[in-house]
Amino acid sequence: MTDHVRVRPGIPEEVAVVKWIFERFLQVKSEATIARELNRRAILTSTGVRWTRAAVNTVLRNENYIGNLTFNRRSRKLRRNCTCNPPELWITSERCIEPIIEREVFLKVNKIIEERRVDLTEEEMLARLRKTLLKEGRLSSAIIASTVGLPCASTYQTHFGSMMNVYRLIGYTPKRNYAFLESRPRWAEQEAKLGSHIAMAIRKAGGRITSSNRTDYLRVRGSVNISIRSALCCGRQNRAPYWSIKRRARLPQGWIAAIRLSEHNESVLDYVLLSADGKVKRTINFSERARVRRGIARFDTPDALARAIAKLVTLKDRCAPAPQDKRSRPKQLHTKNARARR
Template sequence: MSTDHQQYSTANQSQAIREYAARHGFRIEKTYEDSGKSGLNLDDRDALKRLIEEVQNGTAEFSTILVYDVSRWGRFQDADESAYYEYICKRAGISVRYCAEQFENDGSPVSTIVKGVKRAMAGEYSRELSVKVFAGQRRLIELGYRQGGPAGYGLRRQLIDVNGSVKAELIRGEHKSIQTDRIVLVPGPDDEIDTIRFIYDAFVGQGKSEAEIAERLNGKGIVTDLGRPWSRALVHQILINEKYIGNNVWNKCSCKLKGRRIYNPPERWVRHDQAFEPIVDEDRFRAAQHIICERCKRYSDEELLDVLRGLLEQHGYLSGMIIDELECGPSSSAYRTRFGSLIRAYELIGFTPDRDFRYIEINRALRRMYPDLIMIAIRGIQEIGGLVRQDLFTDLLTVNDEFTASLCLVRAQETMAGSFRWKVRFDAGLRPDITVAIRMNQMNSAILDYYLLPRFEMESARLALAENNGIALDAYRFDSLDMLFELAARSQLMEVSHELGSIH
């Protein structure tokens, strides 16, 4: 559950499931519970991930999974993702039952149709809720109330009631407890206000740079609101944030339905000017913005990448902080705006971060899927009477001693233009006769299709598949692994044919 109505609380779900189990003669062996977690994707669903993992590795000590209803399995935005996780259980011989639904999950055409509709409705509920929440938050911003996040250095969050009367000052980590209460920003302690004004005076009046200001603050022993030393980036953020002149600005960036974070253009920002008591007068703030704009240079894409290359050569690695600490140069936000993300900019200069947070869960899921796919291929070949050997170190499959095949899972990657690409790398060391490229769907949640790519047709070490590739490549595209099994059968028939020919 996340923040649904009380009828969907985990306690109520548990009671309904236990009553269902008693009516149907089940004994509950284990409970998996994701309290306070969104069902939009698998990222935060640690209990569901643990359940799926136990099912896949064969350690599950149960025969049936009882779920309150279809929406509690997940409100996945791609209904196929929900079906995929259920199919994993079904493939392992473990059934999934929905206790509060009016249909039996028995695989009949009616139940399949109803379940598909329910899955779509569950996803649509989240989309509709997202629109309503956004509209509500927008309205509160336009009324001058603060929405989420810490106040920042020099400011504090003040709690007011529905009539606008002051109730209390919220410290870091505290939240309002009454729905009708609201939060506004007020000036913080005098010493922090003096520091804010010193930053603007030094920058506008004395011509000091952000790095010089940070050095002077650290020299005086002044720390940030988090008790940390000052940096160029922190000083720069204070110089460009409109909250210090009392403006309430929201929706500069957004991340809806657990999707990718995007930076919105100014025309999509939601704002209420002069919502709070200002710390800095507007003329001084505008003067700071003018200085920052004047020193900005319009970089070409290649110039931006050259700056990154220089920073990489200097530091040996890259991060948003390193980019923002550059005295005269583009900020990390400039790279996000131009290339869509910092990761994309890093890719263009050949730098790979130690941790790519966007892909960690995807890569983990693909690694978990891979052994199952190998076993599916082996069993499929054996079921048609073929002989197959698996190299336990490389997973290379040798079929009927006639040809070799290698399976590779290919992740979908979104381009800057919004289309998708699947990058296939051919193993030059193994040199399989056939590379089975298994493409994931755009959400990387389920298999999209299979490309059986013969080595003699592939001239380069890499291949980028698009959504539509033309007859030259799509001739090798299939909806299942059946063609691989047919190749194994043909190979076996050819071998038998040769033997009969020699007897003749």
């Protein structure tokens, strides 16, 4: 009640990007094209990630840039889930902050977006996707996002359950095996159970978990990072299989505890523990021969893996150097600096 917040435009570089997005849209009328050009120029969003079609669309529809603020779009009551309120409950304050986009430009852009939007039946959605398949020869989320007149992939998933169901309905079989995506919720549950095993073993060994709100990531004593993943089995024709650990976010430096899946990814083969240097960009691939060569430990049960991780964590704490006395440290530094000046 005693504080006052004043909303103002961001730094000039960010304002310039927003203005360029509006100007460029009036020329190309494609969010996907704008996203590709921004990524090509290595310009990131305000959250530090690459641009997508949806991110550009969010900018183009944001009334903050013409000086309007809207409140009560969402609400959360009594620790329940956040709910979206209907537009009639929104509270909009017009021209209350400094605009950076001219109102006429904003209205022209949003008129193009609204006129482009067409409510399609599910039959028409599939028919347009078949035409895109005949034209492109294949389908992917990127192709769907860049094709004018097609709903985005998330809209197809909302209507048909998953992209695999969509592909089946139009008779398309992708070269890449996407069957694992349908069983992904089941393995996410197994990852959560493995994380609970590991957390319990660490606590029994005297460790302290400092981040327990995530099921795929643990942080012990504020210094040791443990990521929980599934190692997907990837088959090769006439060659030995290999396993792939795909990141959902940047893997921090520390350890990766992974559920290694058997052929066809229908059951658990064993469990592996490998180190991460924090520089993994997309995937970690290894064969059984590479696992032995790289010293990646394997375990038959989740309990054995959890005990090994707990031992590693407690061993690291015992080997850590004792903290120095903060009261005596400045004197030592002062003495060294005095000697250097002499």
